[in-house]
Amino acid sequence: MEAALRLAHLYPKLMNLYGDRGNILSLRRRCQQRGITLAVDELELGDALDPAAYDLVFIGGAQDREQQRVAVDLLGTKAEALHQAVEQGVVLLAVCGGYQLLGRYYRPAAGEELAGVGIFDAWTVHPGPAAKRFIGNVVVRWRGGTLVGFENHGGRTYLGPSARPLATVIAGFGNNGRDGSEGVVQGENAFGTYLHGSLLPKNPRFADHLIAQALRRRYGDVELEPLDDVLEERAHAEAVRLAKKKPIFGRR
Amino acid sequence: MSAILGLRTAAAVTTAKLVAALSRRLGFGGGTALPGLVADAVVPRLATRLAARLGHGSVLITGTNGKTTTARLVRNVAQAAGYRPVHNHSGSNLMRGITACLIEATDARGQFPQPERRLGIFEVDEATLPEAAVALSPRVVAFTNLFRDQLDRYGEVDSVAALWRPAVASLPPTITVVLNADDPGVAGLADACRGSVLFYAVSDISCAVDQIEHAADARWCPSCGREYSYSAVFYGHVGQWVCPGCGRGRPAADIEATRVKQSPDQPLRLALATPSGQFDLSLPLMGLYNVYNALAAVSVAVALGVPVDAIREGVASFTAAFGRQERMTVRGREVHTILAKNPAGLNQVLRAISAEEGPKNLLFFLNDDIADGRDVSWIWDVDFEMLAGQAALLLASGRRAADMALRLKYADIDADPAIEEDTESALEKALALTPEGERLYVIPTYTAMLHVRKLLARWGQRPPFWEEG
C-alpha cells in the first residue's frame, strides 16, 4: 500500500512521563512495515496546530507542574484546532495526564480548578492528598479484546452522557475505581485512557485500530496486512497474567 | 535520668542484636532491617543516640543514582585516612536500615569500639533524607543527581525535590552541603542552604554528547519557566546549563574534573582541581556517571579535611559494590555485570558499553518487584537505539522478560531479541551463546542482580584487578 499519514505529537518534551515514546515507536513501525509512511511533528508550547494537516494526534502524561503549563497552552493555542480536527475525523489518543486535560475540567487536590479542552465529555476530581493513588498493573476489556497497561493517577475521572467508556476493568482501578469503566471514546475517533506502559506496543490490535481508522478517513476502505506479532502478543499475555495475579507485597 | 536512658539504650541494642542473630538463623535474609524496627520500638530515636557517639559525626549521601558507589568510595577514602567507618554497605538505606547498621557496629552496651575514630557514612533513600538529616545530625550531606526513578513509589520527580528543599533549609549553618553543579535540579538546592556549599562538576567538554537524551528530566527553570540551554550535555539533563530567561546557570565548581580519560579495559583517569590542590585520580570503574560519583566522594573528603594522599589511595583501592559493576571470568567468558534501575542509569551503562570495541553479547534482566519499581514503562525512555549495529546476542530475562524483548525489538538493533524467563537458564544460555574469550554483559535490575550475583559467584572467579583491596 502506498500511503502516507501525519501525526502530531503534542508536548513530547513536557508530557513524556511514562514511556509514552513507545506509542509513537509502535505506530511508526506498524505503518512502516506495511509501506505506509508516518511523519511525526512534535508540537511544543506556543506551536500552533493545523487541524487539516494531521491524521493522528497523540498526547501523553506529565507531572502536575508541567501539566498546568500545558493546560494553559492547550487553551491558548490549540483547543480550537483540536476540536476542528476531531470533528473532521482525525484520530486522537490521549494518555493519563493528556486524557485529563482534554476533558471538561480537572479539579486538583489543592488550588484552582483547571479548565480542560472539552474534547471528552468527562471531568476529573482529585479527592485530596489522603486519598489512595491508583497504582498498578491493569487489564481491561474493549471491543477488540483485552488491553493491558500500568496506571498511576490520583485523579478520578467521570464520564458525561455523551461519552462512552473505552473499556471495562477486569483488574485494576480504571477511571475512578468505582464504576468499572476505563478510558473514554468520544464519537468514533477520540480516545482517552489511563493505561501507559507503553500502551500501543503491547496492545497491537488497538494500535492497528487507530491506524486503520486514520487510513480509512484519507484513503477509503482499507485492509491492514497482518504483522508478525508473536513478541507483542506474548508480552500482552504475560501482562494479562501479571495484572490478574495479586502482587505479593513485602517479598524481597 | 541519663542513667536510665543509658540502660534503655543498652537494652534496645541487646534486643536488636538478638533479633538480628535470630533472623539470620531463621533465614529471613541478612537481618538488616528487622533489628532496626525492633530497637525503635524499645527505644525511640535510638539512631540519634547512637549517632551522637560517633567521634567524627556522620556523612549522608543521597540522590537517584550513584549513592551506593559514592558511599563506598567515601568509606575507602575514610579508611585510608585512618577513620573507622560505620557504613550501611548492604544498601539498606531507610531509617531502620541505618539504625540496624549503627546497632551492629556497637557492643552489647551500645558503645562503639574506638569511638573517637568513628565516622558514620550513610547512603540514604531520597524520600528518607529529611528524616535522616534530623535524626543523625550529619556533618556533611551530599547529593548525587535527581532523575525519574520508581514513579510508582515516589510519585513524581518534583515531589522528591520538594522534600529535599525544606530538609536542606533546616540544616544548621555548620553543616557542609555537597552539590552537583552540573545537575540543575541538585545545584538549585544551594539557594536553600544556610551553611557552606561545595559544588562539583565536570569541565572536560570532550565528554559531551551530541544531544539531550530522551530521559532528561529537569529541563525547565523553576524560577522563570524557560527551558535551559546547554553549551554541553554530559548525560541526561546533566551538563553546562544556563537559563536564557533569568540567567541562572551552572555555579562555579569547587571540585572539578578538568580532564577525563576513558579507555576500554582501563581504569578511568581524572585530573582534578580542588581547594586542596590539583591531583590525578585513577578509578577502577567505567562510565562518566562514575566520574560524578568520584567527584561527589572527593568533595565529601575535602569537606572532612582528608589529605590528598588518602583520597588517592582510597579511590584507587575501590571495588564496585557487589553486582553494581563487577567483572569475573566464567567458563572462559568475561562476564561484566552492571546494575541498571532507571532510564538515566541504563543510558549511561549503554553508552559505556557502546564505547567499547567489537560486537556485544547482552543479557538484560527486567524484574518488577517493589525494589525494582512495579511500573516497567521506564524502559521505553531508554535509548537502546544506540546499540544499533553492535549487538551479536540480545537475550531478555526476568519477570518482565517479554516487555524487555519487545522494547529491544522496537529499538531495531539487528540481532533478534530472545526470551528466557528463568534466571539460571538465561545465564546458562547466554554463556553458551557467547563465544569463548568474548565478553558477556549482564544488565539486571535490583532484585535480579541479587540472584545473578549468587549464581555467578558460585560459577566464576573474579580477576585480581577487581578484587576487594
Ligand SMILES: [Zn+2]
Ligand atoms: Zn530562569
